Amino acid sequence: ACGGNDDSNGNETTTKAEFNAALTKVFNPSDKKGGTIRMANAGDWDTLDPGETYYGYSWDFLRLYGRSLVMFKPAPGKGSNELVPDLAESLGTPSDGGKTWTYKIRKGVKYEDGTEVKAADVKYAVLRSTDKETFPNGPAYFEAFLNLPDGYKGPYKSKGMNTDQAISTPDDYTIVFHLKQAFGGFDYMAQLSQTVPVPEAKDTGAKYKEHVISSGPYMFDQNNLGKNFSLKRNPNWDASTDPNRKALPDRYEVALNVNADDIDNRLISGDLDVDVVGTGVQPAALGRVVGDPALKAQTDNPVLARLWYTSINPTVAPLDNIECRKAVLYAEDRTGYQTAYGGPLAGGDIATTLLPPAIPGYQKFDLYPAGPDNKGDLAKAKEALTKCGQPNGFATNMAYRAERPKEKATAEALQQSLARVGIKLTLKPYPQGDYFSAYAGNPPFVVKNKLGLLTNGWGADWNDGFGFLSQMVDSRVIRETGGSSNTSVRIPEVDTMLDQAIVETDADKRNAMWGAIDKRVMEEAVIMPGIDAKSLMIRPKNLTNVFISEAYGMYDYLSLGVA
């Protein structure tokens, strides 16, 4: 309902192994049950707790053992952006102008221990996720929007406090959310893993991640934190309550902290099925995969709803002058930037707007054309420099995350291209752990250290203008103490536009407003869009029902089966 166009018949299929075969079609469709799917993660799982996990791949995967109220439709391509009811019988019913949202919960949905899922469990799950002392890393939408009582600190500390003003459960199968302000896209919030029910009796707080009680088709078999875990079938899952899940394989095995290059090699050789993080192959494998037509035919190259961009900071002279910022935008060598980030396959498509094409409301425009070869318009850049009063260029600093080779390469590329018009960049790597809190996201630090350009990136929490833009261009998320992901956009007009868009319940109108915001920000030249991320993924050799979910920008883990 939120996709711009409606081509979500969703079930086009193919068996021909070719480049991008699973991008918009289902590759190797099958209903065969049984088998084991082997997955690997180059890092650690952020957490398996549905109340706290905050990674796309984790949300994609979590649907195997947890059912949220609403979910993205397991369908290839754009169809995946559609929200469908999961634990709820239907999408939310707004009332009170979008301030109250009501969901009816399906009957007969059971936990792994056989007890039935009740509305109170969903309420409890949402409330516990608001305890940020226990779950500091989780999304914070609910505590921001729910009409929680003053001083409420979550069910652990504020035990017994009446929270019906925020969430009420009139009966065991009805749950009502009461918001502080109207929010048209609440169904997106209802699909967050935080609405996956948690039985209060089994909740162990921060330790719950060691044994999450499953409400989906699979439950945990073994769980060795930091090393590996496996899922087996949940005998109490009833397919009749669940129209979305096929539940084909018998087992899922996930290895953690595996060497990234090794994952690629094993994917190529078929020893492994899925790189669960879904960010694509490492540079070492890239050459091999792309250079070999047979291997390339085994890959898919989806675009993610993620923008890698560079903030141009107007609080640092001479970038406080818009002409100087424009000069930067004109001087950018876009192909250089793209190549540094990984090229058209592993890096992404050159972006000229904030919103990626995958986000509803995306409008194509390019305010600072970079010449026919996309290498920058040096004449325009010089012109802008002259207007800015810096005809010979100027010097400024650029921050990036030290641990990220791609960001380093990009910064170096930008250093090269800007030098062509006399803009001298000094590179400043900072540790990624504190990048936003202490360095690039810390306004006083930015000013003190004259960080003119800041490497940045943003991916939507869900594919919609709000999910994408709210943390990125709202000047009110900027905190003097640091930590904000918006580092350069301070346009009061944009803040107002955002407030208006949020309360708009008409999706089309809302989407048009996101596009307008995008344009308005670009006019201020405070963001250099960079690229819309893409990843080159090796298609699982042995699996069936393989397709890319656009909602997650990676393979849909819910539908996979074993050949």
Place this chain on the structure above:
Amino acid sequence: MDEHHGSAQAATETRPREALLSVRDLQKHFPIVKGILRRQTGAVRAVDGISFDVHKGETLGLVGESGCGKTTTGRLLTRLVEPTGGSITFDGRNIAHLRQGRLRPLRRDMQMIFQDPFSSLNPRHTVGTIVGAPLRIQNVKTEHGVKRAVQDLLKLVGLSPEHYNRYPHEFSGGQRQRIGIARTLALRPKLIVADEPVSALDVSIQAQVVNLLDDLQHELDLTYVFIAHDLSVVRHISDRVAVMYLGKIVEVANRDTLYSDPRHPYTVALMSAVPVPDPARRDRAQRERVLLTGDVPSPINPPSGCRFRTRCWKAQEICATQEPPLVPQDGDPDSHLTACHFPVGRDDEIKGRRSADKRLG
């Protein structure tokens, strides 16, 4: 320098003389420390109460076995180490506990020659620097500059002045010892403490150096404390001789008295042990030889009473309880002191342990 001590002959008899150096009850105990906290768990009683005088112009020989405290005594006299107890009166001043700063001017008058000609010269300095060092350190004004002074000194000890710019490693042991002596002489000291200056040298070279020391004493009116373990060399060079055993002086006398008429059993044993380069006399030498049994005890835990008693053939009960004083024994001149309860008489039969093989006699 005093006129009337000018040209003393190498006299064998002793006239009563003024003491240049006078040592009383001198002690040096090296603490034995343990652990990080540096607790003292014991002490090496390297020198344990010795007294003697050194007269102007004479040579006092100091002999004894390895480890008996000769070097320590020498280092105490030159105040390279601070005594644990006792006094050292040099030129009328007690220097036993003077601080280094106060000692500095006195050092001009009192110098030391070291045993090892290889380690006593800094290998990185030229001969000129080495010999000139005393002049520079003590800021002595020289008439024709330091270089001339050094070259004169080199000539004095029988080296060529041309050696000024050479390094010690280019010289032989004997030559190095000469360099060391030249350095010692630079400040024209009154007293020289020579710690085994010829032990490390070959016989032929040893004689050269002994002669040189002899000549210098005459020429410059020097007073020597000559430390050695070689009794023949000591006999050759000394006017008086003190015999040390385990941190104590056991006997001191004029050279000839001591060598012809030793009273302490240890002195007797020591002297009888010296091999004589005369094959004709070897059987007799062996017959007269006193062979001591056992080894020198540890200075950490010296025997009670007389320290020699553990190896002495004359030892009796009193030796274990009472420490014999260093006094003239019956019939000895005042200058001949012996610390023994049962001194060896002139006609005593020496009942030392004989040679292991009785067939020899």
Place this chain on the structure above:
Amino acid sequence: MVVGPGTAVTDQGPESPEPGTPQGGKTIEGRSLGRIAWTRLKRDKVAMAGGGVVVFLILVAIFAPLITKITGNSPNDFHQDLIDVNTLLPKGGTGMSGDHLFGVEPLNGRDIFARVVYGSRISLLIAFLATMLSVVIGATLGVVAGFFGGWVDALISRTMDVFLAFPLLVFAIALAGVVPDAAFGLSGNGLRIALLVFIIGVVSWPYIGRIVRGQTLSLREREFVDAARSLGARSPYIIFKELLPNLVAPILIYATLLIPTNILFEASLSFLGVGIRPPTASWGGMLSEAARFYTVWHFMFFPGMAIFITVLAFNLFGDGLRDALDPKGRR
């Protein structure tokens, strides 16, 4: 290992004339131990070759801009036209050509030759400065500990123990990580270099310190120290005039041998990502980038070989120097 009066020439000074016999008219200049060592060193072909390479490397480092000017590529220039944007690898595998002797880097096409040449500056500069720092700290504390003994020695020795008990590499990385971007009036690469020099120098001083302390302890027992003291010399005189000249040789030897260790140390830190700031080229940094592209051999090969050759040359020279200055340790 005592570096002292050579055992080589001792008693039979070959041409030393008899004492007292004047020789010719003019003064004979003595052959100092340094001169003898130099003669010996000159005979050691391998060491001289190592020394030659060292000199060559130093020249390369100094004239890096000139060299890269001749080859026509500066170290930070991108040549993305040589890169296949899809594979990110140089077109044709390595990109080696007359223009790019060692090929170009994947992804951005920077000239590896120029980067290797420029990398020598960082490696050598940091290694030299760090070595100097550790020599200064190590020699000072070593002499003080050895000379004064007692609790001073105990304290300094224990400090060295503590240093040696630390997992130093971990520690160095940690330290390099927590120091902010600008501090002590320095920023950017200036600060990074200072920081690396500080870390490496501070981490490796006990190495020199122990040796100097040991040497001082043994020198202190040598009679020339007593001789100086009996002449009335004060402690500073003894330390500077008597001990130090004898310590120069061991310090020189171990400093020379510490340089390659420090080069490796710097490379390790850069490899682990706490080294110098990009885009400045450093060998360790290049290797860590090459690790991401391990399928293309040339990217890791050239910086790796540069480290290897440099370290080897210093080791060869250091070994030779030790043999020359310390005939006892001679092979």
Place this chain on the structure above:
Amino acid sequence: MASDAFLEVRDLRISFPTDDGLVRSVDGLTFTLERGKTLGIVGESGSGKSVTSLGILGLHNRRNAEVSGEIWLDGQELVGASPDTVRGLRGNKMAMIFQDPLSSMHPYYTVGAQIVEAYRVHNRVSKQVARKHAIDMLGRVGIPQPDRRVDDYPHQFSGGMRQRAMIAMALVNDPELLIADEPTTALDVTVQAQILDLMHSLQEEFDSALIIITHDLGVVAELSDDVLVMYGGKCVEYGPATTIFEQPEHPYTWGLLGSMPRMDRPNLDRLSPIPGLPPSMINLPSGCAFHPRCAYEPRTGGLATTLTPELVPAAGGRHLVRCHLPAQERRRIWTDEVKPELEA
């Protein structure tokens, strides 16, 4: 060409090629030694004494030493023999006592173990038997409580005891030839007396041939039947001990005697040292190696500076001397010029 004497060394030459040139440490040494007799070798430091002794035992490394000449031990030639043959004799038929007993014993093994090892190389016996033998040996060299001390390490022994243990180790296989290289130099006189006494009595007991190397003429006089005086790698004088001490004919021997103060004579005013320095072994003076230091060199009419003198018989029968001075002249100088000065 077998030899009648128990030990016969003929024209032994040992040299070491070094960076600075060839070091001719031993240059044509010839002597013989009978069973039960003692040969004393004296000479200045560096004159080649130790090199000779090591040469007899075949202990020079063939790679850096050039050894030529002949060494006949009990009818067997050693220089040309296979290393294994010589090894079989070493420690068995011929044994050696070294100067510094502390550094000459392995610090990590007990004294007993080292003696046992020496015994078991040449005797196929059990460890227990060898150990009993070792204890016995230690007892015989005068170590108190040998059954307890046998398990001590060398550093737990005093200097004299170590030297005794060394002697025990050398004698454990009843060697027929014993070489003692400066066995007492590191010891105090009182201990030296004990050791010399011990060596003497043991030699009598074992009836072995003994070579004692020293630079102390007193030690030589005490023990030796024959004396060999070395200078610059050559034998300059050789003869029965009494002759060497009473009728020496070589100026170098005179110098040695004149250099040492003597306890058995009245005190001298001055010693008469040998002037100059010992020669360099690489660059020996031409002619007679001693000539630069020899006061009587002018009396040879320049011969000494050009021609190397031969070892010629002197007055007594077995007395040999290497000097250009005419025999008469030598004897005259000794009796008229040198001897009176020494006895003055």
Place this chain on the structure above:
Amino acid sequence: MITYIIRRLFAAVVLLFIVSAVTFAIFYLVPRLAGATPETLATRYVGRAATPETVSLIAHKLGFYDPIWVQYGRWIKGIFVGADYNLGASVDHCPAPCFGYSFITREPVWPDLVDRLPVTLSLAVGASILWAVFGVSIGAVSALRRGSLLDRTAMGFSLAGVSLPIFFTGMIGLLVFSYTLKWTAVGGSYTPFTQNPADWFYSLLLPWIVLALQFSAQYARLTRAGMLETMGEDYIRTARAKGLPERAVTTRHGLRAALTPILTIFGLDVGLLLGGAVLTETVFSLPGLGKYAIDAITNNDLPKVLGVTLMAAFFVIIANLIVDLLYAVVDPRVRLG
């Protein structure tokens, strides 16, 4: 002996205190000197959408507002008596020795360390056996055949080996033997011994060789130098004079003495390695203590860094002690006390 060990252990504890205090100080003081506040420190532990309230909540929870000694004291207390951590729904007790609790992974550190140790142990033990055997034998043979072609070749290679950075040899090894020839395991494939000994061996083979290569080279040089020195000792001459066969002279007398100092270095090297073979583990992505340390540092995870540093220091100190005790066994001249 016993008192000596007790005294040394006591000293070891003191040393560990110092090490931990210094590490603690560096991680607390340096960022603070650079202007970090409790809040900026706490942001590290919250998600990107966190509000200021959340941040200060976490800062309180982690005790960042307390003075440094209080924080340090809390940590030390944890080691001796354990510590409690509030998990929201329940309170978790981290039993002694509690090396702290990582608030990034929200796991106690100690089990992690225990978990990582076998990897590092496998690596260190395997490699050290290799290098001890190869290094010492090559060095000994070189010394005995001094100047021969074999000696010169071996020493040439050794010098080269010492000069090769381990991460370079590791990368080349991976490229050639793992990725091209496929003889050895690729990076990051570690199998515990208990799981499959053959896989364990296969996965560690290349890391062992690479690590041992550098150390072998070093030990060959050390052994050779040591052998040359001891073979010139007087007691070797004595052994020969006894008529011992050359083989016995070199092994029983020469090697025995030459190996004693090498034993010290060996003990310390193994001790150091046990604390984490940082570079090797990084190159081969082995989940050992070294990699753990690097990851912890990268994530600024202080409790982990402290834990691993202390563990590493512990190994070094214990290795020191063992070496000293061994030395007293091997060299009778050494008296403990």
